[in-house]
Amino acid sequence: MKLNFQNTFARLPESFFEKNEPTPVIQPSIIAVNDGLAEELGIDPNFLKSDEGLAVLAGNSIPEGAEPLAMAYAGHQFGGFSSQLGDGRAILIGEIGGKDIQLKGAGPTSFSRRGDGRSALGPVLREYLVSEAMHALGIPTTRALAAVMSGELVLREQPEKGGILTRVASSHLRIGTAQYFAARDDTESLKALVEYAIQRHDLEASNALELFQDVIRKQARLIAQWMGLGFIHGVMNTDNMSLSGETIDYGPCAFMDRFNPTQKFSYIDQNGRYAYSNQPGIAQWNLTRFAEALLPLFDEDQEKAVAVAKIELQKFPALFDEAHLAIFSKKIGLPKNHDPELIQALLDLMASQKTDFTLTFRSLSNGPDSFLLNFKDEAPARDWLAKWNAAGTPESSLMKVVNPAYIPRNHQIEKVIAAANQENFAPFHELHKVLQNPYNEQEGFVEMEQPPTPEEIVCNTFCGT
Numbered sequence: 001m002k003l004n005f006q007n008t009f010a011r012l013p014e015s016f017f018e019k020n021e022p023t024p025v026i027q028p029s030i031i032a033v034n035d036g037l038a039e040e041l042g043i044d045p046n047f048l049k050s051d052e053g054l055a056v057l058a059g060n061s062i063p064e065g066a067e068p069l070a071m072a073y074a075g076h077q078f079g080g081f082s083s084q085l086g087d088g089r090a091i092l093i094g095e096i097g098g099k100d101i102q103l104k105g106a107g108p109t110s111f112s113r114r115g116d117g118r119s120a121l122g123p124v125l126r127e128y129l130v131s132e133a134m135h136a137l138g139i140p141t142t143r144a145l146a147a148v149m150s151g152e153l154v155l156r157e158q159p160e161k162g163g164i165l166t167r168v169a170s171s172h173l174r175i176g177t178a179q180y181f182a183a184r185d186d187t188e189s190l191k192a193l194v195e196y197a198i199q200r201h202d203l204e205a206s207n208a209l210e211l212f213q214d215v216i217r218k219q220a221r222l223i224a225q226w227m228g229l230g231f232i233h234g235v236m237n238t239d240n241m242s243l244s245g246e247t248i249d250y251g252p253c254a255f256m257d258r259f260n261p262t263q264k265f266s267y268i269d270q271n272g273r274y275a276y277s278n279q280p281g282i283a284q285w286n287l288t289r290f291a292e293a294l295l296p297l298f299d300e301d302q303e304k305a306v307a308v309a310k311i312e313l314q315k316f317p318a319l320f321d322e323a324h325l326a327i328f329s330k331k332i333g334l335p336k337n338h339d340p341e342l343i344q345a346l347l348d349l350m351a352s353q354k355t356d357f358t359l360t361f362r363s364l365s366n367g368p369d370s371f372l373l374n375f376k377d378e379a380p381a382r383d384w385l386a387k388w389n390a391a392g393t394p395e396s397s398l399m400k401v402v403n404p405a406y407i408p409r410n411h412q413i414e415k416v417i418a419a420a421n422q423e424n425f426a427p428f429h430e431l432h433k434v435l436q437n438p439y440n441e442q443e444g445f446v447e448m449e450q451p452p453t454p455e456e457i458v459c460n461t462f463c464g465t
């Protein structure tokens with residue numbers, strides 16, 4: 001099958017990338033192909049499952065029309081700036097249907113530094129499951145087109161099976177892309193980036209400031225959507241923040257079970273920089289770094305440029321609060337922009353009694369008895385219910401389409417990965433299938449709604465590196 005590549009990114013100035021082909025692997029095999037997404041992209045899913053398709057997904061063959069490259073970017077990681085990061089284990093093979101087709105784990109690139117450019121199977125399956133679950137939950141995200149086993153081992157703390165994920169994104173432009181050029185005083189490339197981002201994402205914006213406003217709006221909404229699901233990204237470095245407003249880089253991310261606003265999972269995030277309730281503040285911090293990179297394009301007079309950047313940045317908290325309030329109002333079945341105190345009171349109650357985030361909201365749509373089961377101490381929960389009832393007439397059918405029954409819980413992902421490492425992919429496929437329909441209870445899968453037992457609780461998540 002001939003794939004219809006466009007490759008607009010490869011037409012950008014050379015400063016944007018290094019040409020880099022994937023490194024073949026010895027004996028690849030298919031784990032999953034996303035039929036629906038393939039069809040959306042105009043690719044026959046059966047082609048991807050054929051030997052020829054597998055060779056493409058494994059990086060063993062470069063399809064006609066592809067122009068493999070590694071993207072250049074910089075970034076603040078945990079607050080510290082690196083002027084050169086770049087695709088160290090990901091290769092963009094080209095664009096199909098306006099989307100980036102990227103092989104993650106396809107071998108070293110000029111940006112790999114000390115890394116091997118490979119990925120272990122675990123992170124590949126995690127990203128496949130979580131990104132596709134996010135999509136089904138209605139959250140902007142990169143997608144997963146395919147997962148393959150490389151047939152090779154990668155050396156992490158111990159040798160592990162290797163995997164390659166085919167990631168699909170509206171683009172892989174990130175705050176770190178702008179920072180890369182800013183760090184080199186390369187204003188021409190910065191201008192090219194702004195122009196490209198506007199065209200690529202089909203924005204109404206016509207200059208750097210309007211692009212900046214667009215990214216602020218999209219990120220405010222995205223982070224509020226994460227918060228509404230108890231999602232913790234875990235590694236909100238500026239290189240992991242997309243200009244398209246999609247969630248990107250599912251490394252040490254996790255959905256919370258018991259509600260704790262200071263929850264973090266990532267093992268490397270010792271100080272909780274990227275904890276649940278810090279996410280909006282961090283997003284604003286990252287956007288401030290984006291503004292710094294774009295300053296030369298905001299105004300020739302740098303003082304004026306700083307002044308306009310500040311005005312835009314100061315809008316972020318209100319934009320976030322508005323989105324957050326709208327989302328949580330819906331979650332409790334009340335009209336948009338309902339009294340934030342009622343929502344906060346529920347969150348405080350959930351935090352103090354450590355109730356399961358997902359189940360608490362889901363049960364609210366099943367009636368008071370079901371809701372009260374989440375609380376050890378029922379009295380304050382009854383008080384809250386009384387206030388809630390006084391506030392309006394909640395519609396349980398509306399609540400059910402925003403409060404999922406199923407989320408990709410960490411302990412389930414860990415079980416899937418453990419089985420996959422024994423070459424049993426049945427649990428992966430089963431969990432994936434259930435997560436495609438997160439807002440409807442599915443017969444026979446009650447277990448997948450349940451929080452972990454004390455022995456199953458996962459305390460830490462790790463980066464894929």
Ligand code: AMP
Nearest residue numbers: 085086087088089112115116117118465
């Ligand atoms: P991430 O944590 O995925 O956002 O990656 C941060 C940076 O480390 C990026 O520049 C990656 O390309 C690079 N990197 C991560 N893992 C590897 C690896 N196994 N080999 C080479 N580079 C890597």
Ligand code: MG
Nearest residue numbers: 239240248249
């Ligand atoms: Mg990254």
